[in-house]
Amino acid sequence: MIDINNDRTVAAFAASLPGAAEVFRRHGISFCCGGHFSLQEAANDVGVRVEALREELQALIDDADRDAPDDTSLLISHILGRYHETHRAELEWLIPLAQKVERVHAQHPEAPLGLAAALGRLQQDLEEHMRKEEQVLFPIMQAGAGETLCVPIARIREEHEAEGFHIREIEHITHGLSLPQGACNSWRALYAGIEKFAADVVAHIYLEKTKLFPRFA
Numbered sequence: 114m115i116d117i118n119n120d121r122t123v124a125a126f127a128a129s130l131p132g133a134a135e136v137f138r139r140h141g142i143s144f145c146c147g148g149h150f151s152l153q154e155a156a157n158d159v160g161v162r163v164e165a166l167r168e169e170l171q172a173l174i175d176d177a178d179r180d181a182p183d184d185t186s187l188l189i190s191h192i193l194g195r196y197h198e199t200h201r202a203e204l205e206w207l208i209p210l211a212q213k214v215e216r217v218h219a220q221h222p223e224a225p226l227g228l229a230a231a232l233g234r235l236q237q238d239l240e241e242h243m244r245k246e247e248q249v250l251f252p253i254m255q256a257g258a259g260e261t262l263c264v265p266i267a268r269i270r271e272e273h274e275a276e277g278f279h280i281r282e283i284e285h286i287t288h289g290l291s292l293p294q295g296a297c298n299s300w301r302a303l304y305a306g307i308e309k310f311a312a313d314v315v316a317h318i319y320l321e322k323t324k325l326f327p328r329f330a
Contacts, residue, residue, distance in 0.1 A: 117167050117174070120151045127284075128277030131316040132173040135308075136166070138289060145285035177319055188325055189251050196317035197243045203310045204236045210303045218300065223293040225303075228286045232307075235279035239314070242272045254329060262329045270326070273318045280311050 126133040127144035137144050142155045156163035182188045211229035218224040250265050284290065290304045 117170050118152070120153065122149055122151055123155045124149065124277075124281060126152065126170060128274075128280060128315060129319060129322070130170060130173055131177050131312060131319050133170060134284075134311065134315065136169050136173070140166070143289060145281045145289070177316070177323075181320055181324055185325070185328060186255055188320075189255060192317065192320060192325070193247065193251070196313060196320075197247065199313060200239055200243070200310070200317070203306060203313075204232065204239075207303065207306050207310060208232045208236065210299060210306070214300050214303050217297075221293065223288060223291075225287045228283065231279065231282050231286055235276065235283070238272070238275055238279065242269070242276070245269065254325075266326050266329060270322070273322065276314060276318065280314060283307060283311065 123133075123137055123142055123144040127137060134144060137155075140161050141159050142161075150158065152166060153163050156166050182191055208229055211225065211232055215224060215226055215229055219226070245265070246269065250262070250269065253262060253265075287304060287307065290308055292301060292304055
């Protein structure tokens with residue numbers, strides 16, 4: 114469970130709680146460059162009551178895993194189908210689209226230069242992460258051998274932190290997914306796709322961290 118502590122950084126919330134990134138964007142709170150600020154400091158900076166932010170974040174926690182199966186095997190199947198397969202499919206078109214937008218709009222002052230490379234780094238790390246789960250971690254879980262999993266789960270948790278870093282990097286490059294006036298349809302499609310993809314990555318991490326892994330701690 115995520116603790117809604119006023120001293121926790123906005124970057125930590127954005128990387129670990131599904132929907133938190135959108136809450137922060139809506140309130141004008143940066144969680145890439147300004148991600149080191151605590152929830153209290155961020156609220157003060159934009160003139161929002163921290164209690165209001167806490168209520169919105171708590172509502173996200175209450176809703177985060179509502180549709181996830183309780184049975185362990187079904188939960189793993191859900192993660193594989195809803196997240197692993199979806200991440201792979203979406204990155205296959207997001208990276209070429211990012212390359213196109215960077216190439217066509219290279220001279221634009223708000224062009225997301227470096228975005229395709231950042232997505233490529235995330236793809237590489239995410240693919241390795243998912244392969245470990247698919248080939249090692251999940252089969253052991255499904256076999257019920259939980260006593261052997263402390264070390265691999267700890268490593269997967271470390272990789273979750275790295276994926277959060279990649280998401281913040283992408284947020285920085287895209288200026289918080291802020292589209293310039295008159296942005297073309299490709300640029301709009303790219304940012305919409307990235308927003309959905311990033312939200313899925315955070316939801317994927319949250320589900321493993323709060324619902325699956327505690328069963329084998």
